[in-house]
Amino acid sequence: MDSNYSVDTHDDGLYQQASGAGSTSENFKVVVRIRPPLPRELRGTGLRAYQCTTAVEPGDRNVILSENLLAVVNQQGSMVADGGALYNTYRFTFDCVYDQQCPQELVYRQSAQQVVLSILQGYNAAIIAYGQTGTGKTYTMEGAMEGPDRGIIPRTVEDIFTYIVNDPEPSSKYLVRSSYLQIYNEVVSDLLKPERSSLSIREDRRRGVFVEGLSEWVVRSPAEVYQLMQRGQALRATGATKLNEVSSRSHAVCVIIVEKCTTPAATEDGAPGGASWARSSSSTNGGGDNAVPAIQSIKVGKLNLVDLAGSERVHVTGAVGRRLEESKKINASLSALGNVIAALTDRRERSHIPYRDSKLTRLLEDSLGGNCRTTMIATIAPSLEAFQESLSTLKFANRAKNIQNEAHVNEDVDQRTLLRKYERELRRLRDELARRSRNVVDKRALLVAEEQAKRAEADKLAALTALQERSREFLREKEEKRALELKIQAMQSQLLSGGSSGAALQEVPAVRAMLQREANKVKEHYEARIRALEAERQDAEGSASAEVDRYKQLLLKQRDIMIALTARLNERDERINSLQEELDAYDRYQRQLEDQLDAKTTELISLRKAAVEHAAASPVGLRGVDPSALQNALGDWAGHGGAPGNQQQGDRQGPAAGGVHLARASYSGEADLAGGGGGQLPFSPYRCSAPPGSLATNGALAAGPGRPGAGQHQSLPQLVYSADGTAVELQGTDSQDVTPRGSTVSAASVASGGFSTWRPHMPGPASSPSPLPFPSNSQQHTVHATVSQSGALPPGGGTGTSHGQTEQTLGTPGPPASNGAEVAASPGEVAELRAAALTAAKERSALQQILDSKVRVMLADIIHEVSGTSSAPSSSRGVVDGEPGTLGASARPQALIERLSALEALVHRVSEAIGSSGGGGGSRGSGT
Ligand SMILES: Nc1ncnc2c1ncn2[C@@H]1O[C@H](COP(=O)(O)OP(=O)(O)OP(=O)(O)O)[C@@H](O)[C@H]1O
Numbered sequence: 001m002d003s004n005y006s007v008d009t010h011d012d013g014l015y016q017q018a019s020g021a022g023s024t025s026e027n028f029k030v031v032v033r034i035r036p037p038l039p040r041e042l043r044g045t046g047l048r049a050y051q052c053t054t055a056v057e058p059g060d061r062n063v064i065l066s067e068n069l070l071a072v073v074n075q076q077g078s079m080v081a082d083g084g085a086l087y088n089t090y091r092f093t094f095d096c097v098y099d100q101q102c103p104q105e106l107v108y109r110q111s112a113q114q115v116v117l118s119i120l121q122g123y124n125a126a127i128i129a130y131g132q133t134g135t136g137k138t139y140t141m142e143g144a145m146e147g148p149d150r151g152i153i154p155r156t157v158e159d160i161f162t163y164i165v166n167d168p169e170p171s172s173k174y175l176v177r178s179s180y181l182q183i184y185n186e187v188v189s190d191l192l193k194p195e196r197s198s199l200s201i202r203e204d205r206r207r208g209v210f211v212e213g214l215s216e217w218v219v220r221s222p223a224e225v226y227q228l229m230q231r232g233q234a235l236r237a238t239g240a241t242k243l244n245e246v247s248s249r250s251h252a253v254c255v256i257i258v259e260k261c262t263t264p265a266a267t268e269d270g271a272p273g274g275a276s277w278a279r280s281s282s283s284t285n286g287g288g289d290n291a292v293p294a295i296q297s298i299k300v301g302k303l304n305l306v307d308l309a310g311s312e313r314v315h316v317t318g319a320v321g322r323r324l325e326e327s328k329k330i331n332a333s334l335s336a337l338g339n340v341i342a343a344l345t346d347r348r349e350r351s352h353i354p355y356r357d358s359k360l361t362r363l364l365e366d367s368l369g370g371n372c373r374t375t376m377i378a379t380i381a382p383s384l385e386a387f388q389e390s391l392s393t394l395k396f397a398n399r400a401k402n403i404q405n406e407a408h409v410n411e412d413v414d415q416r417t418l419l420r421k422y423e424r425e426l427r428r429l430r431d432e433l434a435r436r437s438r439n440v441v442d443k444r445a446l447l448v449a450e451e452q453a454k455r456a457e458a459d460k461l462a463a464l465t466a467l468q469e470r471s472r473e474f475l476r477e478k479e480e481k482r483a484l485e486l487k488i489q490a491m492q493s494q495l496l497s498g499g500s501s502g503a504a505l506q507e508v509p510a511v512r513a514m515l516q517r518e519a520n521k522v523k524e525h526y527e528a529r530i531r532a533l534e535a536e537r538q539d540a541e542g543s544a545s546a547e548v549d550r551y552k553q554l555l556l557k558q559r560d561i562m563i564a565l566t567a568r569l570n571e572r573d574e575r576i577n578s579l580q581e582e583l584d585a586y587d588r589y590q591r592q593l594e595d596q597l598d599a600k601t602t603e604l605i606s607l608r609k610a611a612v613e614h615a616a617a618s619p620v621g622l623r624g625v626d627p628s629a630l631q632n633a634l635g636d637w638a639g640h641g642g643a644p645g646n647q648q649q650g651d652r653q654g655p656a657a658g659g660v661h662l663a664r665a666s667y668s669g670e671a672d673l674a675g676g677g678g679g680q681l682p683f684s685p686y687r688c689s690a691p692p693g694s695l696a697t698n699g700a701l702a703a704g705p706g707r708p709g710a711g712q713h714q715s716l717p718q719l720v721y722s723a724d725g726t727a728v729e730l731q732g733t734d735s736q737d738v739t740p741r742g743s744t745v746s747a748a749s750v751a752s753g754g755f756s757t758w759r760p761h762m763p764g765p766a767s768s769p770s771p772l773p774f775p776s777n778s779q780q781h782t783v784h785a786t787v788s789q790s791g792a793l794p795p796g797g798g799t800g801t802s803h804g805q806t807e808q809t810l811g812t813p814g815p816p817a818s819n820g821a822e823v824a825a826s827p828g829e830v831a832e833l834r835a836a837a838l839t840a841a842k843e844r845s846a847l848q849q850i851l852d853s854k855v856r857v858m859l860a861d862i863i864h865e866v867s868g869t870s871s872a873p874s875s876s877r878g879v880v881d882g883e884p885g886t887l888g889a890s891a892r893p894q895a896l897i898e899r900l901s902a903l904e905a906l907v908h909r910v911s912e913a914i915g916s917s918g919g920g921g922g923s924r925g926s927g928t
Contacts, residue, residue, distance in 0.1 A: 033379050053067060178225055194235055308334065374403070
């Protein structure tokens with residue numbers, strides 16, 4: 001094989017600059033292949049025709065690169081010395097130089113086959129195609145899949161399987177695996193598994209440098225490899241450039257790994273390997289102690305078939321954009337490759353090898369200066385336009401040929417086999433150990449069990465012993481207890497024999513009889529006690545029942561009372577209603593009385609008029625008339641027919657001091673009061689006042705005091721009534737004391753609120769109590785009579801009533817008769833008569849006023865009583881009639897009835913008195 005690469009080198013000084021050392025490593029060979037010119041190159045460029053720049057000297061190791069090849073190469077193809085000085089001519093010596101007509105088969109056979117087949121011996125091998133783009137790298141590596149143009153890869157696959165098939169060692173076994181990857185833009189991808197990209201490059205001692213995760217496909221025939229190659233080529237990044245229509249834009253690496261398993265030729269006894277393995281196996285299986293397991297030899301050879309992307313000058317290829325980026329990456333990686341080669345071939349002290357500067361150099365680390373047999377095929381183009389690239393490639397290749405690889409067979413025992421064997425042995429030993437250990441464990445367990453049994457037996461005996469001891473103690477305690485009991489009995493027997501009461505005594509019949517008697521006595525006592533308690537219980541039950549019955553009766557009685565009270569209350573209400581009706585009837589009767597009073601008044605006026613006329617007609621006769629006689633004549637209607645009138649008559653001592661000091665109506669007319677002559681009335685005018693809303697509201701009396709009149713009002717005394725309607729006093733509003741003397745009412749009578757008697761202001765017997773009862777009333781009633789000097793009535797005072805007529809009559813001045821008749825009586829007599837008549841009228845009016853006041857007070861009391869009775873709760877009325885200190889509900893109606901009767905009698909008497917006087921006057925008047 002080496003003879004194939006043996007090329008004679010002759011370096012001369014002229015070409016020293018370009019020629020290499022000429023020595024090559026056995027494990028790193030560099031060959032140059034010149035492809036034939038392409039059609040485009042043969043057409044030339046512009047005016048320049050095609051010009052070949054390469055020539056291979058005889059012997060196929062030297063290559064001449066010259067701008068004018070014809071001038072420097074003679075007919076034999078060797079370089080002429082003179083021509084070299086005129087033209088750029090370079091001569092390089094490599095392990096082999098293949099000219100343009102060199103077929104694929106020769107290239108493979110001379111430069112690849114031995115390297116490829118070395119992997120079957122356990123070597124790492126690599127065939128790297130390097131060169132400018134479009135110079136035939138892919139053609140050289142792949143070529144066609146069939147025919148003479150088949151490249152190195154197909155031929156390698158064919159040779160590998162041919163070798164395996166033709167291996168003379170039938171015991172050898174082979175395992176062929178294949179992978180296909182690319183480095184595109186510094187990214188490692190699996191061309192057989194496109195989904196695997198960006199793979200990492202690892203390295204270990206056994207496998208060397210490898211791509212982690214790269215798929216490995218076991219192939220058993222060249223066809224299977226072809227299929228993989230075709231599949232990977234379809235995925236490889238390619239593109240059209242100016243220099244190559246199908247330019248590879250990535251570095252492609254086809255990996256073929258061949259594992260060869262062989263059996264060593266001999267064992268310890270020197271038998272051949274194959275037979276030895278067979279025997280060894282059989283002996284192992286048979287359990288022969290002397291047999292030593294045969295160890296298989298595993299040789300693993302890895303072949304990297306590298307098709308590098310072509311270096312290119314960008315300005316020449318015209319790459320732009322993506323192609324430009326690809327070119328940069330390609331050139332960068334190739335530059336890293338050059339750096340690695342430069343480092344590897346540095347003659348100085350071995351420096352750092354920058355394998356990790358690129359994926360390519362990292363992946364080719366074993367192939368470049370490592371454990372590998374490497375052949376670098378530098379491809380160049382023969383055309384003049386590729387001169388510089390060809391020169392660059394040759395220089396690169398010339399430098400690379402100095403790389404020293406140290407290839408060795410990757411022979412190693414099958415670690416897995418050994419491991420399996422050791423594992424089996426270990427498992428067997430473990431089983432044996434376990435078995436023996438199990439026996440030991442069983443014995444130990446038996447010993448332990450026996451020990452435990454002995455211990456348990458000992459414990460059992462100890463427990464039995466303890467139990468027996470406890471039993472003995474128990475018996476002993478029992479005996480001691482018995483002894484104690486006997487001792488106690490003995491002591492007790494001794495005590496009994498000492499004379500104390502005890503069971504022994506009960507043995508005596510007398511004692512027994514005594515005890516029996518005592519027992520019977522106690523029994524009887526308690527039985528009696530029980531009976532007594534039972535009786536008490538029964539009594540208690542009986543009394544309780546009686547009490548219940550009594551309460552029931554009380555409840556029934558109360559219920560009846562309530563019913564009766566309800567009925568009586570209903571009756572009372574009916575009675576109250578009837579009384580109300582009677583009161584209404586009485587009011588109507590009172591109004592009739594008032595009408596009659598008015599009639600009497602009219603009659604009185606007529607009488608006065610007749611008297612005046614009579615006096616005017618016969619003043620002499622009138623002058624001789626006794627005033628008392630005249631007053632007597634008029635006194636009947638003035639009230640002496642009744643009790644008050646009689647009393648007033650006895651009490652009357654003069655106009656200023658006597659008579660009834662009550663007025664009912666207001667009198668006006670200055671002439672009347674002044675006696676027509678401007679004289680002053682002999683008695684002070686009266687003003688009867690009453691609280692507004694009481695007497696005045698019915699129009700009977702004047703309004704409140706001080707009501708302004710048309711003229712000057714004279715201040716009048718007030719007649720104040722006590723609560724029971726009794727006139728108490730006339731409280732003068734001026735300095736004149738008009739209080740009736742002797743008219744006294746005690747403060748107690750005012751405050752008592754009880755029944756009181758009206759005591760007119762009359763001396764002597766007239767002060768006897770009046771038989772007229774009046775209901776208690778805390779209110780006081782004041783009657784005012786207003787006399788206006790201007791003659792005008794007080795506003796509202798008696799307006800619209802019959803009293804107005806009285807006033808008109810009374811207010812008529814006494815001028816001389818229009819007929820001019822001379823009055824017989826003297827002016828004094830006339831004045832007396834007039835005063836008498838006026839006094840009589842006043843007394844009547846006062847009497848009527850008293851009557852009205854009394855009636856209204858009683859009516860108010862009755863109404864108040866009735867309303868209070870009907871609205872008061874039943875409890876306040878008293879539950880039981882006749883209860884001391886309270887007026888029972890049934891008694892109140894009776895009292896009301898009595899009051900009404902008294903009132904009726906009073907009215908009747910007053911009416912009779914008034915009627916009698918009026919009737920008397922009338923008769924007299926009519927008689928006159
Ligand atoms: N020895 C040869 N004999 C005949 N034709 C060849 C030879 N070498 C190369 N060619 C032809 O040259 C052209 C370019 O070759 P190839 O594609 O292999 O170049 P390359 O170096 O792989 O280019 P790139 O780096 O761009 O991939 C192809 O058409 C190929 O057929």
